[in-house]
């Protein structure tokens with residue numbers, strides 16, 4: 625599998641707090657990678673450094689190299705808005721815009737000029753909602769507000785919105801933590817389908833979820849990337865005692 629992201633000697637600081645320490649990792653294309661570890665270990669911080677969301681936090685400083693397809697994402701000529709279209713993000717709490725279902729999806733393609741006319745935009749909206757596995761549930765009410773959907777539907781709408789700009793990577797920060805078990809199962813199934821087209825990185829507190837959806841797992845502890853391997857290896861035969869303690873419930 626091709627490498628999508630290469631992180632080299634990455635450090636992240638919030639003021640004096642050294643939150644990510646010397647992280648080196650290659651994240652693969654067409655693969656689901658899970659970030660696991662105890663609360664505060666830096667999973668979300670490292671995830672956010674992959675699409676420069678940390679730029680929006682004034683006290684946050686990122687050092688080292690993060691290469692996407694070999695290109696430094698922090699280089700001066702890189703436009704963070706373009707980068708975030710390529711590296712989409714889905715958050716913990718579903719956050720549809722206060723607009724119609726149609727406009728939630730059409731917003732990104734409109735600002736990035738991906739459609740030449742209404743027919744093309746309609747096509748992108750349908751394709752994205754199908755990718756988000758929610759088309760059948762909303763096709764008859766595209767003008768209704770996105771905020772009127774159930775939590776699980778809203779999250780799939782947000783995933784559809786993220787794929788509408790034709791990203792190459794999807795970053796997901798605990799995408800199921802606000803969902804019930806049925807909606808969680810639907811989103812997990814969707815994540816499994818998405819890996820055919822994208823590199824997917826998911827932060828999760830649930831080891832069961834990491835084991836179900838990912839092929840690679842990275843275990844973080846106190847800002848260090850302790851162990852990164854095939855998910856089955858991490859859960860059955862970890863090399864580091866800290867990983868073992870976490871997966872057996874002794875820390876975290």
Ligand SMILES: Nc1ncnc2c1ncn2[C@@H]1O[C@H](COP(=O)(O)OP(=O)(O)OP(=O)(O)O)[C@@H](O)[C@H]1O
Nearest residue numbers: 638641643661662663664665666667668669670681
């Ligand atoms: N916006 C912020 N401003 C200042 N410090 C922050 C900010 N976000 C995170 N931190 C700090 O960075 C460290 C790592 O936090 P982070 O949220 O990345 O961990 P996490 O592993 O995702 O935690 P959790 O599982 O609880 O979400 C913590 O010490 C935290 O206090």
